[in-house]
Amino acid sequence: MQSKIRRISRPRVRDLASMDRQSRWTKQAFLEGEKVGSQIEAALGTSAEMFQSVQQSFSTWCFTEFKERPNYLLMKKLSSAYCRGVGNSTGKKVQGIPLALRGSAAAVVCASNEEKSLHLVLNELERLPLMNIIVILNGCQDHSFNVARRHKGTTIVHYDQRLGHDVGRSIGAGIVKDDIVLFTDGDIVIPAEELAPFLYEVDGGVDVALNHITPYLPSFNYHDEVTRNKSFLNMILQRQELHADSLTAVPHALSSRCISGIGLASLMVPPKAQAIALAQGYRVASVHSVDVISRNRSHTSNRGKHNVVADMIKGDHAEALYELMSKYGIPLDTPLESRSEVAIRRNSR
Known part of the structure; x- marks a missing residue:
């Protein structure tokens, strides 16, 4: 042999x-x-x-x-x-992660009945060089308010009634005046080490720092409708390299100049905010991969083929596409690619 x-x-x-x-x-x-x-x-x-x-x-x-x-x-x-x-x-361990940032940074956390995880989420955020941490309590009926109050320096915005899935992001972004705004959710505990790259890249010139979630997705044959909507939106904007990376997935960070340019209201519809940012020429990049798929808490609203959350996200993409056609005159077609090019792009890791 x-x-x-x-x-x-x-x-x-x-x-x-x-x-x-x-x-x-x-x-x-x-x-x-x-x-x-x-x-x-x-x-x-x-x-x-x-x-x-x-x-x-x-x-x-x-x-x-x-x-x-x-x-x-x-x-x-x-x-x-x-x-x-x-x-x-x-003789004392430094718990945080210092970063050389020229601008100031803040975080916006949206939570709805997240008393079991919110404390851990805030612990990780406090390990970052943040000037402000804004917690938006969206119709919480549990003890999330008391949990947030235990964290000194945290600003709490409490709404008794449910505002909507992404409305809290817009509210939080409107409160802070910092140069960088990091967005995350109260139900997913993400280590500070995985959040730091989003702050650093926006401080370095990126306007929209996306979670590179594509490596955690199956090959194209097994993509669901939501994933294909995300990929299609990036494709028609000639940003195929973003694959299915989207503002619908936390964590992500935006520059204050981008938030001002695209408008606070657009943040309530994440695909629309991403579409406007790309159409207006802001620098959008996938900066770090965080597996929020396996960490995402399962609800009755996000399970099943035609669940409420999936239908909402598909509707958000339809709104984003309408925005591109009506205000920016962007047609919903792209130059044809060969089968091999499509296969390489869709199934690459």
Whole structure:
């Protein structure tokens, strides 16, 4: 039997040089964190106050040392190393994730009877450098209000009656005045590590940072009607590379300039907001993959082939398509692709 020869790929010289530079920067971040930790140790109070001090010092260091903005992978390593340095000096673990943001950031959380998960959702958000956390309680009949009140600094907007599925996003976005707005839901606990890329990419120039949910979907043959609606909307706007990534899926983040440009009312219909943003030329990108499909809590309203939520989302896409045709004159057709091109695009991971 002929033996198989396994070829081991080696990093290119350019890749090795890049890895070496990153290693040096990571080591420097650790040493800087140690130095800062020894300076702030005596003044440390609560974990929140500690994180605030670390966030401020880390941002100052990054802006001083880097002439060009680091990509997120490097920023993630720098942040982790800096926190390890602070912890090594103070003996206290930094619970948050400092990021070098030039703008201010806020989060909007929509919740409807989410007392079991809301506390954990807010815990993760408090690990991020957010100036404001807005909780929209949408017709809650449980103890969600009391849960939210336990988190100091959180702004609560409580409506006794149900407003509608996505109305809370529009209300929350209208309250905050920050440069970046992160949107998530109270029923899905997403680690801060998976939320941070959305803040960082919007701070870097992206206007609509989408959850790259496509890798968690089945191949095209098994797509449901909702998924095909999402893909079709992106396709007619000549953004096939977005696949089925959509503002209907949390988490996502928007810049304040984009929210102002597309209008608060559009946020109540996520596909419409996405369509308007693309039509107006805002920078829309899929920035990070978060599996919210398996984490999404099952309700009677979102189960089954023709459930209420699915029908609502399909209706939202119809509204988005009408907006594109009536106001932007965008026809609902695209240049034909070959069968192989379609197969590669639809089934790629």
